[in-house]
Amino acid sequence: MTAHPLKLRSLTAVPVSIPLKRPVGTKAHSFRTAAFLLLTLDTEEGVSGRSYAFCYLESIARSLLPIVADLSQVLAGHAVSPVELSNAVARYFKLPGLYGPLCMVASSIDAAAWDALAVSANMPLATLLGATVTGVRAYNSNGLGLMEPSAAADEAEELVAGGFRAVKMRVGRPTFAEDLAAIRAVRNRLADDVNLMVDFNQALSFSAAMEYCPLLDEEGVYWIEEPIRHDDFTHASMIAAATRTPIQLGENLVSVPPLLNALKADATDYLMFDLDRIGGVSGWRLASGLALAAGREVSSHLFPEISAHLLAATPTMHWLEYLDWADPILEEPLRIENGMAMLTSKPGNGITWNADGIEKYRLD
Numbered sequence: 001m002t003a004h005p006l007k008l009r010s011l012t013a014v015p016v017s018i019p020l021k022r023p024v025g026t027k028a029h030s031f032r033t034a035a036f037l038l039l040t041l042d043t044e045e046g047v048s049g050r051s052y053a054f055c056y057l058e059s060i061a062r063s064l065l066p067i068v069a070d071l072s073q074v075l076a077g078h079a080v081s082p083v084e085l086s087n088a089v090a091r092y093f094k095l096p097g098l099y100g101p102l103c104m105v106a107s108s109i110d111a112a113a114w115d116a117l118a119v120s121a122n123m124p125l126a127t128l129l130g131a132t133v134t135g136v137r138a139y140n141s142n143g144l145g146l147m148e149p150s151a152a153a154d155e156a157e158e159l160v161a162g163g164f165r166a167v168k169m170r171v172g173r174p175t176f177a178e179d180l181a182a183i184r185a186v187r188n189r190l191a192d193d194v195n196l197m198v199d200f201n202q203a204l205s206f207s208a209a210m211e212y213c214p215l216l217d218e219e220g221v222y223w224i225e226e227p228i229r230h231d232d233f234t235h236a237s238m239i240a241a242a243t244r245t246p247i248q249l250g251e252n253l254v255s256v257p258p259l260l261n262a263l264k265a266d267a268t269d270y271l272m273f274d275l276d277r278i279g280g281v282s283g284w285r286l287a288s289g290l291a292l293a294a295g296r297e298v299s300s301h302l303f304p305e306i307s308a309h310l311l312a313a314t315p316t317m318h319w320l321e322y323l324d325w326a327d328p329i330l331e332e333p334l335r336i337e338n339g340m341a342m343l344t345s346k347p348g349n350g351i352t353w354n355a356d357g358i359e360k361y362r363l364d
């Protein structure tokens with residue numbers, strides 16, 4: 001590691017939109033492409049850090065370019081210290097508030113700073129965080145949108161073909177009977193020891209969730225994700241109390257204070273953190289301490305490449321959500337073996353850009 005701290009020279013960003021091999025229809029939005037903002041943090045010392053934001057919409061990815069350009073000027077000359085950088089970004093966004101796309105950018109800068117530190121230290125991010133480079137248990141989340149039961153069963157079978165021991169399907173169809181038919185079709189097609197997660201993407205009302213979630217106790221479901229509005233912790237705790245199947249929440253927690261509120265309300269059995277909402281690598285580390293104190297297992301949401309390093313360093317590590325969406329723009333996509341995401345001993349968080357892929361998918 002360099003004796004002197006790295007100094008940030010510039011931030012650059014490229015918006016891309018990558019077609020999905022398996023489109024994902026959710027109750028909220030139907031994804032045919034993944035819109036990313038690819039962020040590179042360059043230092044005066046020649047070391048670079050990389051990360052990406054998942055922007056949901058192409059227009060959001062584009063809209064963040066002038067914001068990254070602003071932040072590049074604001075942060076130039078700062079030490080590549082995640083604490084110092086996040087304080088500076090928080091000050092800059094104090095009045096608009098660190099939510100939504102601004103939170104994505106702030107978190108991505110933090111993740112890129114940690115990558116630069118790990119590259120500079122010549123060690124994988126997981127090692128820098130005190131963990132062992134290892135395999136991380138993953139579930140396959142590529143696809144299984146709101147589709148017909150027989151199509152869902154076929155797709156589930158394809159998703160476990162590579163040795164995955166768990167898959168996630170989206171639910172929240174117009175009627176619960178339709179969801180139930182799809183869940184049963186998928187469950188019947190999968191081996192008994194393959195876990196099936198279901199994700200409502202906040203589709204249900206409280207009263208519907210109180211009726212439907214306990215019925216899923218009989219259907220061999222591993223967890224029920226976000227049955228109702230993500231920030232309604234009071235009602236979520238009542239649903240969790242009424243349902244034997246574990247409830248899973250957390251992808252919408254923006255930084256650590258709402259996590260404390262969710263835990264105080266006993267809103268969930270399991271937790272999942274989203275790198276770009278929880279506050280990057282720094283936010284994840286703080287959040288994982290709270291999860292440990294509250295005895296909650298932690299899974300990841302999106303960003304499998306960086307999340308694998310973070311989960312390896314999370315005391316209550318649970319499941320990695322595996323998605324291949326970023327593979328076309330990565331030099332070395334995350335490798336999966338028998339359902340395990342395999343970290344390598346390469347320095348950094350594993351992200352290096354594939355120039356041809358970026359050229360092909362960049363948004364003008």
Ligand SMILES: [Mg+2]
Nearest residue numbers: 199225226251
């Ligand atoms: Mg979800």
